[in-house]
Amino acid sequence: MGAPTESYVKLSKEESMILSNEQVYVPEYVCVLDDTLLRDVCVTSGTGPGAWVLINSNKSFEELNDLLGPNELNLAKIDATSLAMDILGRPITNTAIVGALAKISGLYTLDQLAAALKLQFKGAIADKNIELINQTFQEVEIQEPVRDYDREKAEKLVWGHLEPQYIGAEDVPIGAPWYTPGGSEKVNTGGWxxxxxxxxxxxxxxxxxxxxxxxxxxxxxxxxxxxxxxxxxxxxxxxxxxxxxxxxxxxxxxxxxxxxxxxx
Ligand code: SF4
Ligand code: SF4
The missing domain is CATH 3.30.70.20 (Alpha-Beta Plaits)
Known part of the structure; x- marks a missing residue:
């Protein structure tokens, strides 16, 4: 069975700002590549008021807020799956999301992103991915009003919330994240x-x-x-x-x- 997967990246305009490579406990930007995760995983763990949550979804902001619950976040959404299908012909949404993230974060430009894509891909594949980031940059929707980010009020994400009574918990190394009682057996991993x-x-x-x-x-x-x-x-x-x-x-x-x- 597949399982929800998290990954982290630290970005800074100043190279010297990134001093460590461990997990991100207080994310300022969260990209959710599959909106069905909102049902099973607390994607906003560790975020503070004004943190950004960028979701690949064709749902309305109202529907997304219902799934997220009360929050003081900045929300953005992009139908990355449809755009990836249109442009790449495959539901690969990671490139699409980083195009949208360029718009909401301003941490890097589309030109910088295109240059990075050309290092990874060649020819028509590079061209299509660059077309995709341009499209998601233009089409990403941002919920108004936009709030200022307040890192001081962020609650640090707690890892290792292992509950020994859950099925299979004894097989998980101490400290591993274990989100759902019953494990992935009860998580609708086929939803996306x-x-x-x-x-x-x-x-x-x-x-x-x-x-x-x-x-x-x-x-x-x-x-x-x-x-x-x-x-x-x-x-x-x-x-x-x-x-x-x-x-x-x-x-x-x-x-x-x-x-x-x-x-x-
Ligand atoms: S569904 Fe296809 S692959 Fe699976 S057992 Fe039947 S014939 Fe074989
Ligand atoms: S499509 Fe579904 S059932 Fe078929 S191989 Fe993939 S995960 Fe298994």
Missing amino acids: GIYRIEFYPEHCSQCQNCYFACPDMCIVREKREDGLWYVTGTDDFHCKGCRLCVEVCPGKKGVIARKAILKE
């Missing part, structure tokens, strides 16, 4: 996938390719009276829609038994 996988049992040859290919253990099987395991479906709650199971499916008589359907 853009594809839903349809299974057609009449075309399934029970080759088990999908079972071994799925990186998230989302192929549902049952053991029948003959003692063998049979593929019976997909765990939609955790399936991330990577489509690997579709790629490896030979089906039966030339008709595959799995199809990826774009979610509404």
Whole structure:
């Protein structure tokens, strides 16, 4: 099963300002690449009044505030998934988000970002990513009024809130973050996938390719009276829609038994 992932970066216009590389406990900017995380993870941990939360979402600010709860944050949103699909042809949203972040933070310019992208990518891929950051820079929406940031009032993010009674907690190293009682089993990690996988049992040859290919253990099987395991479906709650199971499916008589359907 996939799990919510956090990463950190420290940015400063003055090189000498960055003196350490440990986790960020008091973030001034939080980028949320998947708005379904708002249901399961407190993305605003450690933020103070006026900190920015930039969310990849096509929801309204009202809906996002309902999910976040009462807050004194600055909110910004961009439909990065749709733009990435339009421009890159794939739902890769990290480049899109950093284009929007350039606008709301002013920490770096689009030219600096484009130069960095050219170091990473070449040719048409670089051009498309640069087009994407330009688009998200223009289209990012900012909730009014914008508040001043007050770092002094930020509550330091507490790590290691491990609750020993939770399932699987004994397997987690002391100090690891453990957000949800029951662990990822109870987290809807499939919520952010853009594809839903349809299974057609009449075309399934029970080759088990999908079972071994799925990186998230989302192929549902049952053991029948003959003692063998049979593929019976997909765990939609955790399936991330990577489509690997579709790629490896030979089906039966030339008709595959799995199809990826774009979610509404
Ligand atoms: S798309 Fe298929 S392989 Fe990918 S997570 Fe879902 S069930 Fe697993
Ligand atoms: S890969 Fe396709 S044919 Fe093979 S078990 Fe999975 S669904 Fe059935």
